[in-house]
Amino acid sequence: MKKMLQVTLGILTAIGGFVDIGDLVANALVGSRFGMSLAWVVVVGVIGICLYAEMAGRVAAVTGRAVFDLVRERMGPRTALLNLAASNLVNLLTLAAEVAGVALALQLATSVSYLLFVPMVAFLVWFVIWRMPFEQMERMFGLAGLALLVFAVALWQLGPDWGSLVHQATHPTVQSGEGHPTYWYYAIALFGAAMTPYEVFFFSSGAVEEKWSTKDLNLERANVYVGFPLGGLLSIAIAATTAVVFLPRGIEVEHLSQVALPTVMALGKVGLALLILGFVAATFGAALETTLSSGYAVSQYFGWQWGKLVKPKDAARFHAVVLLSLILGVMIVLTTLDPIKVTEYSLVFSAVALPLTYFPILVVANDPGYMKDKVNSRFSNTLATAYLILITVVAVAAIPLMIATKAGQ
């Protein structure tokens, strides 16, 4: 019974924690411009993140060491440094977007400018990382993030033409008035949102923090194979709400406030309250994860003591990196750059950095020196290799498409 509860809590946390500011913005934007015709990208992205997150979690459970720790050892310091630099740059942009996301959600509740909330949000992120135990932190924000299921209820309440939505999803076409390059640019952004690099760093380091062993592999797989796909369904529901309300009216999503509007129309103030709670929980949880991921990656590369289980005085450099990342993220937001644009850029740059993140995981997960009999199966390897090719194509195409479409304009 206790085991069952643990699995259920893990899955619920994974669902609630799956969606972050990137998923919210990308899915809502794509739904408003392309209807459900990019839903297939979410499916492809979710399969990819399941595949590689399971690998990263398995590596951590078998070796007791996190990804970056092994990447440097296995791939050498130079390759690992390139990986570290690319991942941390993307992570910094994502962190800025998540902090801005929390502040924007608070702005929806209060109508006070989001910029005024940014320092307070950053302080709270630091405080939670400093004081709250890892598991409690992960559970609290993951479970509160389940409030975003209100998107699915709102979709039902809006009474859409389900046949039309399914048809759009299964017969993808580019809407009139939109070009093919723009379609593919947003496909890449959506793919980047589903496969954001910080997710695997956090998942793998979190497994070490929670002291997973091979006995926990079933729990890990339940989180990944059940929790992530259900999180993906939530992403599709977000796109569907904007596809139903905005697409026929020619409205494009450019603000977080617009992401909430279909739910407000369907469920009124109760829907709005739940949505703001969900926005805050999802983006705050992701801000914690991205901040910690920066600390994890740098500390693991340099071989410093790291983690929340270690006393702060024994992991001073880890906490210094965490604090510095947070300050840099806040500085990006306080430049008053449009936070939604920062989010879009972070997704595209995520896509560019994907091969650097995922290739080393595949290498380590196939090394019997680390993994013994828990190396990848032939099926996993075939699928992972196919994904690696796809990821490489996406990474190469991302920047030219960004320039050609003027970032999706």
Add this chain to the structure above:
Amino acid sequence: MKRAPAVATTALAVLLTATACVGPSRTDGDFELKAGNTAKAVSSALGTARLAADAASRGDATSNYVSVVLGEAEQDASAAQATFDSYQPPSAAADKLRTDLDATLSDAIDGLTALRITARRGQLDRLSRISRQLGPVATTLEQISEKYS
């Protein structure tokens, strides 16, 4: 090797600038396309504002939320008009299109301003009336957008 970070930073800055640039209009066709895109952007902002205003009038949205939506819609529309006004019309025909569209854009922005002021005064029940009055402007913008986009 020491120059690599500087080169990377410059390349990133150029890339971000390149994606944010607006090009000049050299032909009537290009100017019409820009007019169509501007009408589409303002139509989108106006459509969002009208949906939010109607929801608030029904009691479905808080005044804080609707104030944010309407403020952002007004800013988006004003920014789109300012960008459009910065384009150089290449001919007399483009001059006329610019004048006509500008008048409609100004009507839309005036309406959005009225919605924002009313919402911030807490008079949410009055929003749907203003929203209805904006119907003809919204239709004109949609027509321009369809004609030129």
